[in-house]
Amino acid sequence: MTRAVRSPIGLISPLRYSRLSRLACFQRTPSQVCTFSTTPTYRFKSTLLKFDQKKNDSNTTSSKNKKPNDKNGANGANGDPNNPFGNLKWKDWVIPSILMVIVLNGFAASGIDNGAQMTFQDFKTNYLEKGLVKKVNVINGTYVQAELLSGMPRFAGFSIGSPDFFDNEMDAVQDRLGIPTNERIPIAYETRTSVWSYLIPFLPTVILIGGTYYLIAQMRKKGPNSKGGPFDSIMNVGKSKAKLFNQDTNIKVKFKDVAGCDEAKEEVMEFVSFLKNPQKYERLGAKIPRGAILSGPPGTGKTLLARATAGEAAVPFLSVSGSEFVEMFVGVGASRVRDLFATARKLAPSIVFIDEIDAIGGAREKSPMRANDEKEATLNQLLVEMDGFDSSDHVVVLAGTNRPDMLDKALLRPGRFDRHIYLDKPDIEGRKAIYKVHLRPIKMKDAVTDMFAGRLAAMTPGFSGADIANCCNEAALIAARHSADFVELKDFEQAIERVIVGLERKTRILSPQEKKTVAYHEAGHAICGWYLKYADPLLKVSIIPRGQAALGYAQYLPADQYLISEEQFEHRMIMALGGRVSEELNFDDVTTGAADDLQKVTKMANAMVLKLGMSKKLGTIVFEPKDTQMQVHKPFSEETFEVIDIEIHRLIDDAYHKCKKLLTEKLDEVDKIAKELLKKEVITRDDMIRILGPRPFEEKNDAFKKYLLPKNEDGGENPHSDSGEPAPAS
Ligand SMILES: Nc1ncnc2c1ncn2[C@@H]1O[C@H](COP(=O)(O)OP(=O)(O)OP(=O)(O)O)[C@@H](O)[C@H]1O
Numbered sequence: 001m002t003r004a005v006r007s008p009i010g011l012i013s014p015l016r017y018s019r020l021s022r023l024a025c026f027q028r029t030p031s032q033v034c035t036f037s038t039t040p041t042y043r044f045k046s047t048l049l050k051f052d053q054k055k056n057d058s059n060t061t062s063s064k065n066k067k068p069n070d071k072n073g074a075n076g077a078n079g080d081p082n083n084p085f086g087n088l089k090w091k092d093w094v095i096p097s098i099l100m101v102i103v104l105n106g107f108a109a110s111g112i113d114n115g116a117q118m119t120f121q122d123f124k125t126n127y128l129e130k131g132l133v134k135k136v137n138v139i140n141g142t143y144v145q146a147e148l149l150s151g152m153p154r155f156a157g158f159s160i161g162s163p164d165f166f167d168n169e170m171d172a173v174q175d176r177l178g179i180p181t182n183e184r185i186p187i188a189y190e191t192r193t194s195v196w197s198y199l200i201p202f203l204p205t206v207i208l209i210g211g212t213y214y215l216i217a218q219m220r221k222k223g224p225n226s227k228g229g230p231f232d233s234i235m236n237v238g239k240s241k242a243k244l245f246n247q248d249t250n251i252k253v254k255f256k257d258v259a260g261c262d263e264a265k266e267e268v269m270e271f272v273s274f275l276k277n278p279q280k281y282e283r284l285g286a287k288i289p290r291g292a293i294l295s296g297p298p299g300t301g302k303t304l305l306a307r308a309t310a311g312e313a314a315v316p317f318l319s320v321s322g323s324e325f326v327e328m329f330v331g332v333g334a335s336r337v338r339d340l341f342a343t344a345r346k347l348a349p350s351i352v353f354i355d356e357i358d359a360i361g362g363a364r365e366k367s368p369m370r371a372n373d374e375k376e377a378t379l380n381q382l383l384v385e386m387d388g389f390d391s392s393d394h395v396v397v398l399a400g401t402n403r404p405d406m407l408d409k410a411l412l413r414p415g416r417f418d419r420h421i422y423l424d425k426p427d428i429e430g431r432k433a434i435y436k437v438h439l440r441p442i443k444m445k446d447a448v449t450d451m452f453a454g455r456l457a458a459m460t461p462g463f464s465g466a467d468i469a470n471c472c473n474e475a476a477l478i479a480a481r482h483s484a485d486f487v488e489l490k491d492f493e494q495a496i497e498r499v500i501v502g503l504e505r506k507t508r509i510l511s512p513q514e515k516k517t518v519a520y521h522e523a524g525h526a527i528c529g530w531y532l533k534y535a536d537p538l539l540k541v542s543i544i545p546r547g548q549a550a551l552g553y554a555q556y557l558p559a560d561q562y563l564i565s566e567e568q569f570e571h572r573m574i575m576a577l578g579g580r581v582s583e584e585l586n587f588d589d590v591t592t593g594a595a596d597d598l599q600k601v602t603k604m605a606n607a608m609v610l611k612l613g614m615s616k617k618l619g620t621i622v623f624e625p626k627d628t629q630m631q632v633h634k635p636f637s638e639e640t641f642e643v644i645d646i647e648i649h650r651l652i653d654d655a656y657h658k659c660k661k662l663l664t665e666k667l668d669e670v671d672k673i674a675k676e677l678l679k680k681e682v683i684t685r686d687d688m689i690r691i692l693g694p695r696p697f698e699e700k701n702d703a704f705k706k707y708l709l710p711k712n713e714d715g716g717e718n719p720h721s722d723s724g725e726p727a728p729a730s
């Protein structure tokens with residue numbers, strides 16, 4: 001039984017082998033204990049080697065063994081798609097794992113001080129037979145700890161198969177050495193239990209109770225700013241998803257950050273004044289306005305203005321999108337509305353902002369087929385909540401929409417959203433002011449002058465506040481890409497072009513013939529624009545492909561204008577046809593390049609005839625049905641329909657012939673511009689003047705004249721004044 005087995009790393013008795021392997025197993029996680037790899041012996045050997053070589057080192061060994069196991073554990077939790085706890089955060093499994101490891105370590109240690117490790121055989125020959133042993137302790141009937149005489153290691157330890165066998169062996173050795181019975185080494189028997197052995201039976205219960213407590217805590221998490229834990233969506237389906245912005249922390253927006261919409265600001269100012277000082281109004285018996293609809297095209301600052309209102313009034317701001325009320329289940333939307341208003345009342349004075357209110361506030365179905373009960377229930381709840389305010393509630397409701405015409409009339413009734421504030425796209429002065437706001441954080445070389453902001457504003461007619469914000473950011477990105485220290489005008493010019501027509505696509509290679517077609521097409525547009533009185537000022541023409549579809553483009557600067565005359569319409573149509581006509585005049589064949597132009601022309605002619613009363617034959621009648629979807633019959637006779645057809649054709653044909661006449665006269669100029677384009681790819685207004693001479697009409701865009709036109713090209717010095725030679729095409 002004590003016969004030693006020779007192994008490559010030393011002598012190991014079978015007895016000790018089994019004991020140590022059990023110890024090693026305790027220090028591993030269950031998954032590895034059960035694993036049979038192709039090199040199991042190697043693992044045991046290395047563990048044993050460490051036991052042999054290092055004294056009192058069991059902890060280090062176990063920690064070394066633990067590392068790869070922990071890693072396995074982590075992979076198990078995160079990497080396995082079937083793992084139901086795959087979504088839990090690291091905290092959720094790290095803490096239990098650490099507890100587990102502590103428990104297992106404690107269990108493994110079991111309170112035994114191992115001392116110098118050896119086999120019984122070694123103990124016998126090295127200590128027992130030499131009389132170096134003072135006392136022997138048999139622990140738990142399986143392990144022996146021998147106290148040695150001084151000068152030796154203090155303890156020696158080894159495992160035994162059974163206490164009886166050990167007793168007999170001890171007696172046998174001492175008999176052999178002739179030691180009298182009363183001087184024999186005392187053997188004590190001891191039972192040691194670790195505190196862990198008491199605790200471990202309770203462990204599953206503790207884990208179970210802790211886990212349940214954690215899950216319930218997760219479910220209870222709610223409120224306007226709930227983080228949305230794994231159980232949130234089920235428990236909080238009827239809760240409002242509004243985001244709460246608190247004055248002290250989140251809302252830094254003030255009225256000074258909203259530029260170019262002074263009237264709108266003035267209107268909402270009243271709400272601010274009310275929220276700050278309600279007594280001033282209530283004292284005189286005035287009812288406080290409940291809410292306002294902020295409408296206008298996308299990106300004109302509706303959300304921004306609402307936030308600024310909250311910022312100025314220094315009250316909590318609850319922001320929610322109309323679409324967040326819409327759910328599959330009936331009643332959820334209504335419940336969310338109720339919850340939103342309950343929260344707002346609790347936080348009062350406060351502002352509720354419902355963006356895209358058309359998602360729930362759209363006109364209710366008139367048909368008996370009740371298309372959308374859920375939407376209606378939500379809207380009704382909203383109406384009820386707004387009616388339910390009394391003036392002491394001090395809650396103001398602002399709502400944003402791009403389609404105020406779609407809203408249910410009941411919403412707009414006095415006592416609900418009784419103010420309607422319209423935010424239009426900014427005009428030149430508005431854009432200038434918005435540029436000044438968004439240029440503030442941009443690092444420029446010189447201070448931003450009025451002229452500089454004006455120049456950018458003049459270059460970007462039709463831009464919304466959001467476009468301007470985007471443009472300023474793009475300019476800074478472009479400058480950063482060139483590792484510049486400052487952002488300059490040229491960066492802004494590039495950014496504007498990018499926002500208008502998209503990225504340059506240098507990789508889109510046109511064949512020489514295609515390039516030529518594009519050049520003559522664009523030259524046709526440019527020449528028409530140059531010689532037509534009402535054409536907008538031209539900034540540049542380019543034949544570098546850009547964005548999704550444009551192979552070439554011309555950048556014009558339309559003035560901010562609110563009325564368009566018949567003649568202006570005609571000139572726009574001629575300009576739009578210039579590309580196609582130039583192709584016809586310069587090549588044997590025409591291409592698809594004019595598709596977009598033709599669409600524009602047709603749309604304009606349609607509008608002139610059907611909506612704007614610009615056809616003498618048809619007179620000042622609107623033919624366009626208001627609600628095209630509901631229209632079954634045309635609101636006019638077959639004869640009128642024919643006349644409409646003829647008139648639309650006539651308008652387009654007229655424009656076409658005038659365009660052809662103009663370009664035939666200016667064929668040389670078209671040729672020159674096209675050649676210049678082929679040479680340089682991009683030509684500017686200066687190139688046009690160099691090749692064609694100054695434009696024969698004074699520019700009509702004041703912003704252009706003020707901010708962009710070089711001084712020597714200005715008004716009076718222009719050889720052709722407004723009253724001079726009429727436009728050749730007119
Ligand atoms: N008048 C403005 N002054 C300053 N910045 C503006 C202005 N209008 C818009 N912006 C900028 O555009 C961004 C987007 O505006 P906002 O979200 O308020 O537009 P919106 O009208 O609510 O658009 P949508 O109808 O698409 O919801 C703002 O964060 C701001 O940076």
Ligand SMILES: [Zn+2]
Nearest residue numbers: 579593594597
């Ligand atoms: Zn074109």
